[in-house]
Amino acid sequence: MECSPAIALPVGILSEEKMNAPHAENAQEDLESLSDHGFALALQLLGRHEDAADVVQDSLRKLIHSGQYNAHRGPKRPWFLKVVRNGALDMLRKRKPEDEEALSQLKDIDPSPAEVAEQNELKTLIRQQLEEMDVAQREIVLLRDFHNLSYAEIAEVMEIRAGTVMSRLHRARKELRQRMRRYL
């Protein structure tokens, strides 16, 4: 993923890191990286920039300002993605029917063959197909192949047993391959 401009850490957080400059830089990088991954996942689930930004903002505020960010031990990425995912799924559930219609209309716009050729075909087509897939299937494929999470981390994010990750991922990849068959 591309590096993004630095963001200012909120006043009063990460007090331990502030006492040590290299640690503070690492903490800043961690937070930027978390924001990037969280935003990408929210966008992948919600399909709308503003909604994704809202979910990431809520998640960061919830975790950082409650002190949970400093208190958490272990890898922060799966843990943060889990919070973002829950926020995104909550937003999906609360969405008004007309919002869903608007999104599905966007998805239904089928590009002409010439347009497809012009766009970076395969990646664009895969993205379109992923957006049309069921949310649960889309997210497991993206958590593995886009966010590079291990099966154990995916299990943590999706709150499922580690043993079921492989079978669910297989079904989702099979579905995607089926949809993409004529382009491969």
Place this chain on the structure above:
Amino acid sequence: MNHNCEDTEALLSGYLDGELTQGDRQRVEVITEDCQDCAQTLKDMKKLRGEIGGIEYEHMTEAERLRAAKDPVAEAGANIGQVLVIGGFVIFYGTLIFFVLKGMLADEDTPLFMKIGLPAIFIGMGILLTSVIIDRIKASKTDPYKDVEI
């Protein structure tokens, strides 16, 4: 090697992700050497996986990042501080002006132009100050660049 392509396909995801046991991994390797269908499936999955990793998604804007990182406690404190300063300013100077005008209007020696002119100036200043504050509040709520550091 005798195998069922459907069953093997279920292992291919795990193989691709390096999540299989050594035994299953070897089994997949032997099968994909013999079976063209399974080898093709693995090839397709590998290709899809590589492409998905390279999909470009949008990023948060700078303003969104800064907004997300703002401390709500500090933000609320700053807002309360602003309200108190503005409120205190209005009460203090309002009271001062009230007593000055009251004394001046009661004094018979004060010329008429001052009795009319000074209250008009103070009232005008009050209206101007109020309109500036309202404009600033509106601008701070709608300016997309307010959080960008220069």
